[in-house]
Amino acid sequence: MPGKIIMVTGGARSGKSEFAERYVLHYSPKCDYIATAEILDEEMAERVRLHRQRRDARWINHEAPYHAERTLEALSAETGAVLFDCLTVYMCNLLYGKDAPEGEFLERCQVVFDEIDKVLAAARNCGKIVVFVTNEVGSGIVPDNQMAR
Template sequence: MAKGKLVLVLGGARSGKSQFAEKMAEKLGKHIVYLASASVADEEMARRVKIHQERRPSNWQTKEETLKIVNAVAELNGNCEVILFDCLTLWLSNLLLNGLLPKSGTSWPEKENYILKEVERLAEYCTTMDTHIIIVSNEVSLGIVPDNRLGRSFRDVAGRANQIIAQHADEVYLVAAGIPIEIKSKAYQI
């Protein structure tokens, strides 16, 4: 099997990034696993998840994992043609809000460093895979500076995480108003 490709799909809320990633996954292979990081804690989030589920073809498998994404990706590698991981920023939120990771009582800077090391582990692992992986993430750098510590921490971690994945990715797309714009390809390296 040839080396898989790592693709990052960025976009704002309701930009069409997930739909674009789904179409891309269908072009890359037939055996697709949707790796979902959403934690369903309320009725509104359950509704959002249901919309995503109904949009996907019935032959796609779904794996749900809120924290141990690197392990989940490793388990799936070689067992499918494409992993569609939706989404990186929900995973980051789950890690940021988990009071036990990396250990109870961890300071904000320690937590942020832990999360970014996990993102680096994911990025590095993805570059060695046989399976294609498409990672969907929210582009958070275009908004205002949040007025609270948690919001600023999330924005900072998400922005840095997107940069880490983008540096390792074979291709990066930005989706705005449902229109994908390729911002990095193998042909363009910095």
């Protein structure tokens, strides 16, 4: 059975992750949670702590800042739904993280697009409902630098 993909989007710190957590639990009493953040500073450590605090024994947690398709391909049969939080952070990891491709910005973007295609294919093939959380970028003040845009 092909998986169903749902996207939850909203502004930064708008409550979209909490909404998505409640939403996913309507599909299955036990769910997978794919976390993409790397803790690189105190602010991120606090955000991750708050996210973890909300999740109880109904969640199977997976850390996947890179190669998330592998995590999607190896999910347990005991869950019926997956929350992927967050696609924006995952893309930033791919573009600027420790294994980021080299070259011009547009060349690096193509590598990232290829990686996202792998994640989407794995989501479609996992046989579960996969809810992706992503940030609504560009709807506020226009950032002053290329990376932020």
